[in-house]
Amino acid sequence: MLAILAVGGGVSYAVYRVQKAELLDGASRDLRAATQAFERSLDHIFQPALTLSQSVLDSGVRHRKGEDLAEHFFAVVIGPVRQFEHVNGAFLGFPDGRFLHLQDLALADEIPGEGAERGQPVVRRRIIDRPDLDGSGRWQRFDHLGSRWQEATAAHRPYDPRQRPWYKAAVEGGGPVWTDAYVFASSGRLGVTYAEPIYDDSGAVWAVLGIDLSLGSLSRTLIVTAEALAGTGDLVFATDLANKMLGHPDFVAHATELDHDTEAFLARYREPGSFESLVVNAVDRPGEITEVQARGASYLATKFQLDPSRAMPLQIFLARDLQRVLAGAVATVRRNVALVFLAVVVFGVVATYAVKLRVEAAARRRAEAELIEARDIAEAATRAKSTFLATMSHEIRTPMNGVMSMVELLSLSRLDAEQRRMTRVIADSATALLTIINDILDLSKIEAGKLEIETIGFSLSEVVDGSAELLAPRAEERGLDLLVDVDPALVDARLGDPTRIRQILLNLGSNAVKFTERGGIGIRVAAADGDGRRLRFEVSDTGIGLTPEQQGKLFQAFVQADSSTSRKYGGTGLGLSICQRLCELMGGRIGVQSAPDAGSTFWFELPLEPAAAAPRCHAADLSAASVALIDLPDAVAGVAERWLRATGVTAVARLADVETAADADLRVVGCATPGLTAEALGRLGGTVALVGRRSELAALPAAVRAGAPVLLTLPLSGPTLWRAVAVALGLEAADATDVERRDDLAFAAPPVDEARAAGALVLVAEDNETNQVVVRQMLGRMGFACEVAANGRIALEMLAASGAGYGLLLTDFNMPEMDGFELARAVRGGEDAAGRRLPIVALTADALGGTEQRCLEAGMDGYLTKPIDSRKLGAVLARHLPQGLALRRPMADGPVAPAPAAAPDWDTDIFDPRSITETFGGFDREAIEFVGDASESWGPRIEEVNAALADGDVGRARDAAHTLKGATLSIGAVRLGRIAADIQDLLDAGDPETAGLMAEVLAPTLDEFRHTLPAIRRFAGQPGS
Structure with missing residues (x-):
């Protein structure tokens, strides 16, 4: 019996030793993995200082002077300082004692002299620009209501940055440094300063940049990361390299006591018998796992140091209670010993149990390995799916574009009725296939979270009417009525994503047309709430209707009402699923009301904030009609x-x-x-x-x-x-080409030499020949002479040859060899020595956010969007080229051509004559010939767009679409220009697949324009061909 007990006890002890070794090894691995998790989470505390420092250096601050230097510096740093809670301030100290300081006191409980309410953010700045006369400088407080700086009444003492530790350390170290942690005077909280010297061109210190970081978030980050690791670290704290405590969970739990007397609070951790002191003394080298005896228990402890190139010198200590680590092993040995003493006779069962434990451990390891393998397979499948979709998009679109182009050409040849029917079937099938591909790609983007919703200003009526205009031909082809009913009481100017709203309307409208045999389609828009901030869109039809069971399946991907629907009407069932997800992304919802054979009403509601105070109405008073x-x-x-x-x-x-x-x-x-x-x-x-x-x-x-x-x-x-x-009422002319009398367009330009001698010659840098003619004509009608350069390089050479003769430079953004931004910077660089400043105004077809800032950074004085508004161009000329006003010559009155007898008999969305009429002063032979000649250059540009998209060259496709947009919109080819603009926007947004679909309609739209040319010529009184 004793032998059996000995054997049983020995087996139990052996099992305990094995389990203990495995658990200790696992706990050590967990601690090492935890160090990496903590290092990643702590990176966000110190990274803003490095990023902000780089932003200040990249902004060219050292090239600024005087008040411009101060305002520029504050403008660069105020955003990050206010954005990041733990960035307390940023400042510049100069070798002559000047000091610029921006401070965010949002964390301070009380700010003397500011009159701020508790918890309200207070942003102050200090300017010491005359240290020899006033070493205290002046404080200013940012007024959030008035969005301006006001003089502050807070008391302040003289301050010399050159005597501060951060300044001295940066200068002596010759590079970026982190100071030792200290208590901030402004907030009373523990923090650190990042300092970096800025050198001038001679290598001397121009200034020292400093950034204050509060270490209050350090303790919170340690707590949050520890909780996320599910108990990996029973205790975690941070110290500097001198073992001074900087972050600890106690800092959060006892924040009031810490703020009251920081130094006294920190002193408790340096006491020899404290747990933290024992851990610090026991762990010698980073990465080492050490067993520590403290608090009457055993702990596994380690430490690691943050990368000094990415953060302040900081070391993080982690400790875990061994009792918790070994709890499972202790329970196992107790159970085994009990079994031995209670059932000696079944010793074999005990041995089997020990074996079973080993088998379970092996099975667990196998299960973990299988889970990791399954995860890797799933990730590989996701990558394969994305690769497949991208490849499918390119590989299928390319031959399909060829098929559709050949079918279009075939349909223009001489065919009999049966052949024409077959070509129409091929074209419809190809279009349907491209629609399916586009739906799959859209759904994939949404599922991957890569579809972004924008919030911009747009016209509600333009979006709804534009969608209806696209649906009208198909509805008319099927003999269906189409009604649009937008509540006139709604504010027309809205904030939202017009592209996605149009996509939903077109999807619902296309379904309504597809599933309706007779009757009509209605699109209605009304307010969904009392204040009109939420709108309800409805698309109703008189089609086949839906049963309740079918309605429950509608918004599932790849599902239609039933299989017979797919067989009869076609489609993938993706459209409504995409609509639902788009509505959810925009904060809305979608639904349907229907009954079998009674039609359907699909509706969706979206929050769309009004961007104007009143509904849209006609500019003139029509009440007398x-x-x-x-x-x-x-x-x-x-x-x-x-x-x-x-x-x-x-x-x-x-x-x-x-x-x-x-x-x-x-x-x-x-x-x-x-x-x-x-x-x-x-x-x-x-x-x-x-x-x-x-x-x-x-x-x-x-x-x-x-x-x-x-x-x-x-x-x-x-x-x-x-x-x-x-x-x-006679308030407008039925003739669309009738234009008002414009006195500012009734001049002739002086000779070029005369304008050059007066310094009033305009230099136009523009690579597109159509835009060159438009700008030259418009300037001429305003009475200003100009010369044209085909790119920035030529313009720079012309300025060098006759710089004093030019009074204004108008430049496009996108040009070969040298673009507009490079040209502006080159001009400004040459002016530093010459002392003369040439006004520079950009001409661009892009009016994106940030355009004005990019222009100003390049040294420009402003920009005008294409097509050019003549009134805005006149204002630019009057402001920047006043010497040219006296040179203008009144245009001699000539015979006036008779107005056409009727309104244009073509769709003015294809060609709107108003722009070209304003440019040329009339819709005459010269204007018509220019329109015809300009359109000849659009075909090669369209081919370039398609070829670049087929090759995957997004940059070249984007530039070609941009050029096409500017050229077409400048002369009034509205529809073609709008499509080119949509293609450019899609390419800028990283969506070449949808851009490829849009590019397919460029050639047909150009053909549409060319087919309209005879009618345009007849309208102007010229031969039709």
Whole structure:
């Protein structure tokens, strides 16, 4: 029996020793892994100081002087100082005793003399600019309500930065240094200063930059990281290399006591018998795992030091209670011993149990290895998915673009009816395939969290009407009515993401058209709450409807209402899932109301803050007008009446036919009105506007169209209806090419030599030939002479050859060899010695956030966006080139060409003649020839966009799209320019896949423009071909 007990006890002890060794080894590994986790989490405390220091150096602060130096320095550092809670301040100390200091006292409990409420942020700055006369300088406090600096009343003492430890350490060390931790006088809390010398061109110290960091967040970070590690460190604290305590969980738990007397509070940790002192003395080398006896227990302890290039000299101590580490092993041995004494006769069971423990440990290790392997496989699958989607996008789009281009060319050849039907099927199938690919890529981006939602200003009516305009051809092709009803009482200017709102509307609208055989589609927008800050969009149809079971499946990815829906109508079922996720990303929700065979209403609500105080209305007073709505569908008439009353028109009548029409300033007549003849329209008198689908208006006899100066296409929008009323009242001309008399555009330019002699010659740096002509024409009509350089390099050479003759430089951003920014910097660099400053204004088709700041940093005086607003250009010329005003020559009055007899018979979204009319002073032969010549250069540019996208060269594609955008918008090719702008924006946002889809419509849109040229020539009184 004793032998059995001995054997049983020995086995139990052996199992305990094995488990203890494994647990100690595991605890040691955990402590080493924890050191890496703590090092990563502590990086955010010290990194802002290094980043802010680099930002100050990169800002060129040492090239500033006087008040400009102070304002520039404060402007650079105020954002980071206010953003990061633990960054208490930033300052510059100069060898002559000058001192600039920005201080954030948001953490201080009381700020004498400031009158701030407790807990409110107080930002102050100190300026000592005359240390020889006033060593105290002046304090200023930032007024958050007025957004300006005010003189502060806080008491202050003289301050010499040269005598401060941070200044001396940085100068003596010759590089970045961290001071020892000390108590900040401003907040009474423990902190450290990062200092770095700034040298001038001669290598002498120009100034020393200092940044104060509060160490209050150090203790909180230690606590949070320890909790995240699920008990890895039972105790964690931080000291400097001299073992002075800087961070400890007690600092958070006893913050009031710490603030009251910091030094006394820290002294307790230096007492020989304290736990912290024992751990510090026991752990000698970083990374070493040491067993420490303290508090009557045993601990495993280690320490590590932060990278001195990334943080202050700091060492972190971690300790873990061995009793907790070995708790499992102790419990096991107790259980085994009990079993031995209670069941000696079953010794074999005890041995089996010991073996079982080993097997379980091995199984656990295998399970952990399998989990790691499964994780690696899942991550590899995710990477493979992303790679596959990117490859699929490129590999499928490239041949599909070829297929679609060839089908388009084939459809223009001579085909019989059956061949034409087959080409249409091929084109529709290719388009459907590209739609499926785009949906899959969108869903992948959303799932990966890479889809960003922006908040910008936009016009609600433009987004809704623009979406309806894209849906109208398909609805008309299927014989469906399309109605747009936006509540006129809504504020039109909104803040949100117009691109994603348009995407949802187009998706819901396309579904409505697809699933509706007869009837119509309605798009309605109204307020979803009382103050109009949340809007409800509805897309309704008279289609097949949905059962409750089908409605429950709608917003699941790759799911349609049922399998028969997919077979009959096609599609992947991704669209509604994407819409739902987009709504959620924008803080909204989406739903559906439907019944079988009763149609559906899909709705979504979004928070869209108003960006204006009042709803949109016509610029002119239209309240005196009377309008008759003749033979319009009730829904259309209701929309028209609401828009009319919204702009003040109260005399609105609805009539059944033209024969009963009463007197009215404007008669809005439906195309399908019985008895609609030229004679009937002639008897009406006044102004007639015909309303109908595009195909209906195109099919009207010429005589009928001639009797109606205004044509309104369905769906009807408020602004187009308002314009018709203004035409009826004589406030606007029905002729879209009619322009107002502009006295500022009635001049001729002086000879170039005369302008050069007066220093009033304008130099234009622009690489696009179309834009060169536009700018030259516009400057000439304003009476200013100019010379043109094809790129920045040529412009710089021209300035060097005849610099004094130029009074203004207008430069594009994007040019070969040398862009506008490089040109501006080169000009400013040459002026430092010459002492003359040439005004520089940028011309750009980009109006993105940060554009103005980039211009100012490059030394420019401002920028103008393309297409150029002549009034803004005139203001620039008057401001920067006043010497040229006296040289302008009044333009001699010539014969005035007769105005065209009717409004343009093309879609002005294809070509809007107003821009070119303003540039050339009329819609004459010269302007028309320029438009035709300019359009010839767009084809190669479109080919360059497509070729670059096919090659994956995003930068070249973006530059080509940018050039195309500027050239087309400058002469009024609105639709083509808008598409080019969308492509550039998509490429800037890192979305070449969607940009590729947009690029596919460039060539058809250019063909659309070219097909319109004969009508444009006829309109201007020239031969049509």
